[in-house]
Amino acid sequence: MGTRDRIIDAAEQALHEFGIVGATTKRIAHQAGCSEALLYKHFPGKEALLLAVLLERVPALGPALTRLRLSVGRGDVAANLTDFAVAAVEFYTSAATIASGVLADPSLMERFRSMLAQTRTGPHVPILVLAEIIGDEQRGGRIDAKTDADAAAALLMGACFHRANLSYFVDLPDDTPTWAAAIVDTLVRR
Structure with missing residues (x-):
């Protein structure tokens, strides 16, 4: 395993153990067995490291969106969207630790927003892509x-985000696929 991967692994571990405030670059470097200077050689700042954890270690929405895009015109559209919704709930549940910490730190949030703008990424992108996919299915x-x-994409992603957040506060039934199917059925009912 390379140094960059060790740093990302250490960051993920530190986030789970100490939260975003306690996951300092000094602590992450120590856990990765490298110097802070070496950490900064691989990542320009903590926000870039957090983004790497989100993109490379958290179950990603990208592959789920790709699968959904490839399924346009194929299979059962409701089943395809349901599979995507299940993946979205998993993503939001896993990403909550990082997202809540970023939201709680105004200066980190501002740097994170700036980085997202520069890289043209962010939480709005999957909604835009999902809306395109829904539009493609409409044209078919x-x-x-x-x-x-646009509204259907926002509603589906919002419902997935809400379910993931609820899971931190209450014990939800272990029925995410059934829940997702009901949400999708409501959105795409003909």
Whole structure:
């Protein structure tokens, strides 16, 4: 395993053990068995390291969106969207530790926002991509043309985000696939 991967692994571990405030670059470097200077050689700042953890260690939405895009016009559209919704809940549940810590630190949040703007990434991108996919399915006649694709994408992602956050506060039934199917059915009902 290379130094960069060791640093990302150490950051992920530190985030789980100490939260975002306690996951200092000094602590992460120590856990990775390297100097802080070497950490900064691989990552320009803590926010870039956090983004690497999100993109490389948390179950990602990218592959789920790719699978969904490749399924346009194929298979059962509701089942395809349900599989995506399950992946979105898993992503939001895993990303909550990092996201809540970033939100709690105004200066880190500002740097993170700036970095997201520079890299043209962020939490809005999967919603835009999902809306495009829903639009493609509409043009193929698989989703009602009257459905507002942007609203449907926002509602589906918002529901997934909400379910993930609820899981931190209450014990939810272990029925995410069934829950996701009901949400999708409501959104794409013809």
